[in-house]
Amino acid sequence: MSENPFEALSAPTGEERDGTAAEKAFRSEKPQRVKRFYRGASASANEAGDFVVLLDSRPLRTPGKAIVRLPTESLAALVAAEWEAQAVEVDPATMPLTRLVNAAIDGVEGNxxxxxxxxxxxxxxxxxxxxxxxxxxxxxxxxxxxxxxxxxxxxxxxxxxxxxxxxxxxxxxxxxxxxxxxxxxxxxxxxxxxxxxxxxxxxxxxxxxxxxxxxxxxxxxxxxxxxxxxxxxxxxxxxxxxxxxxxxxxxxxxxxxxxxxxxxxxxxxxxxxxxxxx
Structure with missing residues (x-):
């Protein structure tokens, strides 16, 4: 299994990327940019009653590989907007809400x-x-x-x-x-x-x-x-x-x-x- 938590989110271009680049980018104290690997980002409700962020048609995941599920549509829309605003490269330094959500799910939950x-x-x-x-x-x-x-x-x-x-x-x-x-x-x-x-x-x-x-x-x-x-x-x-x-x-x-x-x-x-x- 690939170590890249974003593997399932790749844009359907077939382009190969560093298997750990995205994960390292969001875990680093000095976040590094990675090439944008999706066409669009949007917020979507799911059957459980919460909201997910879709990169193309696939749900956003944290560096720990958990699906990002958010309790309100407004938060999901804000996270999606951070991803949609990225240009040729994804720069985690410009995505404070995404990084906070990742920290909450991967780090604070259970601690x-x-x-x-x-x-x-x-x-x-x-x-x-x-x-x-x-x-x-x-x-x-x-x-x-x-x-x-x-x-x-x-x-x-x-x-x-x-x-x-x-x-x-x-x-x-x-x-x-x-x-x-x-x-x-x-x-x-x-x-x-x-x-x-x-x-x-x-x-x-x-x-x-x-x-x-x-x-x-x-x-x-x-x-x-x-x-x-x-x-x-x-x-x-x-x-x-x-x-x-x-x-x-x-x-x-x-x-x-x-x-x-x-x-x-x-x-x-x-x-x-x-x-x-x-």
Missing amino acids: VAPVRDEMIRYAGSDLLCYRADEPEGLVAMQMAAWDPILAWAETALGARFVLAAGVMPVEQSEGAIAAVDRALPQAPALLVAALQSLTTLTGSVLVTLALHHGRIGFDEAWNAAHIDEDWNIRLWGADREAAERRRFREAEARAAAAVVTSLRGNAQGSGKTRAAGE
């Missing part, structure tokens, strides 16, 4: 507990709890963006956090940590993966939870996570390489937020959510 534990650890040193004591403008920006989220966390989650000036660590209460634990979902794997991605990209599980619960939107969340960085840009200007990294990270975060928003709407509409790949 949710350690992923949640990583997010819970953020509560002990959340970005929102560490404040500048000067300059006055930065202090005001942090208060305006962060205090409403902390107030929401206390009211909605029962989590009261202690603030600190500077970078000296401050210990949070067991009750606050436990409240974050209760607020984080345990399923489906795709949602947990998306929340974990947002937490690491923003540096704040509280920002992530506020987005997850609909308290804030993506732009507000992303801006809140970059108060300090934006302040420094105002003072010193933007670095081109840093700006490029930030754009890449924002694309990753937007993909994760799209999952969170779609699954929240699906759960409200149906009372339950299927796991990706289920």
